[in-house]
Amino acid sequence: MKDGQSEATLYYFTGTGNSLACARAIAVELGNTRVVPIASLRGEKTVGVPSPVVGFVFPVYFYTTPLIVREFLERLDLSKARYVFLVLTMGGTPGHTVSHARDSLEKAGGVLNAAFGIRMLGNYIAEYNVGDAKAVEEMRGRMARDVTRIVGHVRAERDHIDRSSLAGRMLGGLLFALLGGRFMATCRQRDRRFTVDESCISCGICVRVCPVANVRLADSRPEWLGRCEQCFACIHFCPVEAIQIRGKRTRGRRRYHHPDVTVDDIAAQRSASTSADM
Template sequence: MIFCFSGTGNSRYIARRFAEALQEPLTDLNAKIRTCDTSPIQTGHDVILIVPTYAWRIPRVVSDWLIKTEFASAERIWFVMDCGSEIGNAAKYNRHLAEQKNLQYMGTAQIVMPENYIALFATPEAEEAGEIVQKAQPDVEAAIASVQAGREFPAPRNNMEYRIMSGIINPFFYRLIVKADPFRVSGACVGCGQCASKCPLNNIELRSGKPVWGKQCTHCMACISYCPAKAIEYGKRSVGKPRYRFEELED
């Protein structure tokens, strides 16, 4: 069984590729997490988890869900992480998570996809994003081939910098950076509610037709990226940056 969590579509695209190639069911973790559904799941022997990289590890909301959810009959797990540049030392923590689930760890694959973290980094225009996606195709195909053959993914590169990123910076990132407070909405908002419907943590509600953010934010960037009016900003950091969501590349 394939599990996918996605903010702006990169992981969802990769997960669809895996599902088509492996003829395996695809489970949307956004919906599971949104509804706090941690009921046991009949997964079959193999589990493939496909997620974005948040501060050089898998999203905390995903690891929390995994720990709470029983995987009936599961034996092996592969981790696939897309990122804007690198995944750091995420493999170490994925291995620990597999051990907690009593699953055989089959490795972590890194796939570089277009950057979506508009709160801190530059996001690409559509043409550049399309080029990045095309460049990622061999890595997607190689990861699929490894799973088809029942092979472990090759061990990703690891060094002191990566260990600092995933081990030291990650906790500070969640403590200091992952906040919804800087989100704001301009007069261009049409009150469509797209931001609230896309939020995987039910952290947005409409009041008088305008979005209001709560305290349970995971910084998936779905709200700002899917706003059809481009009415949402993240403080001053997002001003003037293109909004990235994978589906625009398929339009």
């Protein structure tokens, strides 16, 4: 950071840990950086950004910004911010995420200086199987390289937007037009499609990992409450893979979470006290 003194703040949202792992790695390499979970600030009307350098690390959902992140960006007071950047973690198709997040930041009176994408493992098991151990190792290498690249830009407070190819931008735009709007409109109620198998052992992990307290146990089985962010943490962290999505072939598909992120890390997302000085 330019004056060598400045503190940075990194706000993150995560379901399966990719965004948390990236936020932590960026904070360590940048130094003097606070990592704060967006889910811990859901109750706050306005969030004053406490440092001149501020970043937001979150996954791409249906070619756009997750609802919880969008709502958070619009509640920010960015008057102290000098350099604002985004880090998108994704399977590979960012679509309109950067422009939508920029719109939200502008509504909050801020300006976006930089946006970076990191291709991680796609966790959307409603439509595909998640990558295997080899893919996880490859992802670690990509992530390390991207983190170093991003930190270089942030230290220099350089204006920069990662651009996908023209074909990638067209595909992302088309997919958002076809699917993104519907996803946004139905997101919170999409937990209606979640079901639980007899194999459930009533361990309560699905309750603990939900970043928005949308799961409770009733008669020792999970029940969803209709305020879902579609992060898929409950599905991926269930130790016996008992949670399925109705109408999708999720049974037998690999469950995934970032190897450096634990149930406790995800559970801590809801509590402000998890903010970590790195």
